[in-house]
Amino acid sequence: APAATPAPAAISPVAEGTDQIVELSSMRKIIAERLLTSKVSIPHFYLHLEVDAAPLMALRKQINAQSEASHGNKYSVNDFVVKALINASVAVPEANASFNGDHIIQFAHVGISVAIAVDDGLVTPVVKNAEQKSLLAISKEIKEMAIRARDKKLAPNEFDGGTVTISNLGAWGVESFDAIVNPPQAVILSVGGIIEKPVVKDGEVVPGLRMNLGVSCDHRVVDGAVGAKFLGEIKRLLENPALMLV
Numbered sequence: 001a002p003a004a005t006p007a008p009a010a011i012s013p014v015a016e017g018t019d020q021i022v023e024l025s026s027m028r029k030i031i032a033e034r035l036l037t038s039k040v041s042i043p044h045f046y047l048h049l050e051v052d053a054a055p056l057m058a059l060r061k062q063i064n065a066q067s068e069a070s071h072g073n074k075y076s077v078n079d080f081v082v083k084a085l086i087n088a089s090v091a092v093p094e095a096n097a098s099f100n101g102d103h104i105i106q107f108a109h110v111g112i113s114v115a116i117a118v119d120d121g122l123v124t125p126v127v128k129n130a131e132q133k134s135l136l137a138i139s140k141e142i143k144e145m146a147i148r149a150r151d152k153k154l155a156p157n158e159f160d161g162g163t164v165t166i167s168n169l170g171a172w173g174v175e176s177f178d179a180i181v182n183p184p185q186a187v188i189l190s191v192g193g194i195i196e197k198p199v200v201k202d203g204e205v206v207p208g209l210r211m212n213l214g215v216s217c218d219h220r221v222v223d224g225a226v227g228a229k230f231l232g233e234i235k236r237l238l239e240n241p242a243l244m245l246v
Contacts, residue, residue, distance in 0.1 A: 027121040038183050043219040046178045047227050051238050053194045053209040056080055059241045071136060077211075078168050079139040081191050083244045084237040086110050086130045086138075088230055089164050095230040096163050098184045099220045113162035113182055114142055116149045123149050124182060126162040135244060166191065176212035186221035187230065190214040211238070 024032070060075055067073050089096040089110045097106045110131045113124040125145045127138060148154050165182040170193030179190040192212040199208030213234060217227045237244055 025120045027123075031121050034183065035180050038180050042181050042183060044181060044216055045219050045224065045227070046214060046216050047224070047231050048176060048212060048214045049231050049235050051211045051213055051235050052199075053077075053211040053238070056211075056238050056241045057194065057209055067136070073136060073139055075135070075139050077170070077194065078166075078191070079135060079142065080238065080241055080244065081168065081189070081213075081234075082112055082114070082127070082130075082138055082142065082166055083135050084234045085164060085166055085189055086112060086133075087237055087244060088233040090131050091233050092226065092230040094226045095187050095217075095222055097186050097221050098163070099186065099218060100184070104221055107163045109161075109163070111161040111163045113159075113165040113185070114145065115165060115167040115179075116146050118149055118152075123154065123159070124162065124165060125149060125154050125158045126160065128161045164189070170194065170211070176214060178214055179216050181216050181218050186218040187227070188216050189234070190216065 056077065060077065060080065064074050067075065093106050096110055097104050109129050112127040112130045114127065116123050116125065125148075127133070127141055127145075130138065133141070145154070145158070148158075162182070162185060164185055165179075165188040167179045167188060168191040169177060170191055172193075174192055175195060176192045177190050179188045181188050190213070192214075194209050194211045197208055197210055198205050199210065200206075201208070213231060215227055215231045215234075222230070
C-alpha cells in the first residue's frame with residue numbers, strides 16, 4: 001500500500017493585533033510629493049569621499065575651550081561642515097545653481113538649507129546670505145532654528161532662499177548615505193558620523209578619525225568633474241579647518 005501522506009505542518013498563529021492606519025500630515029504629504037518629484041524628474045548621481053577628521057576635532061576642542069568663556073557658544077561638528085559647504089559653494093559656483101528650463105541659474109548668494117528632524121517629518125530652514133556670516137553667527141543661527149523647528153515656530157519665510165542643502169545623520173550612528181536632491185537646488189551634502197578606525201600613515205598603521213561625506217547632484221546642472229571638485233573642496237577645508245576661521 002502507498003505510504004500515507006504526512007499531515008501538513010501546523011501554521012503558527014499570526015500575532016494578535018490590528019494594522020494601524022496613519023493619516024498623512026500636511027508635512028508628510030509635502031515631503032512625499034517633493035521627494036517623489038525629485039527622484040522621478042532629476043537625474044541623480046552620487047559621489048563619496050572620506051575625510052581625515054582629526055584636525056577638525058582638535059581645532060573644535062581648542063575653540064570650544066575658549067569660545068564658551070568668551071561667547072557662550074559651543075561649536076558642533078556640523079557647524080564646521082556647514083561652513084565648509086558655504087565656502088565650497090563660493091569656490092565652485094557651478095554647484096550653487098539650479099536648472100530652469102532652457103537655462104541654469106547660478107546664485108549670487110549662498111543659502112544653506114539645514115535638514116532638521118522633527119516629530120512628524122523633516123524641515124529645511126535656511127541660513128540666508130551664508131557667505132557673509134562668521135562661523136559663530138552660523139553656529140548660533142542653526143541652534144536657534146533647530147529649537148524653533150522642534151517647537152513648530154519657524155516662519156514661512158525661513159524656508160525661502162536655499163541654494164544647497166546639508167543632511168547630517170552622524171548623530172544616529174550612520175556612517176554614510178545618499179540623500180535626495182532638494183529641488184530646485186542641484187546638490188545636497190550627506191554627512192556621516194566620525195568613526196575611529198585604523199589608518200595607514202607614513203607606512204604605519206595608526207589610530208585615525210574618519211568621516212564620510214557624500215554629494216548627490218542633479219546631472220542636468222552638475223557634471224561629474226564639477227561635483228568631484230565641489231566635494232574635494234569641502235574635504236580640503238575640513239582637513240585644514242583653520243582656513244575657515246580667516
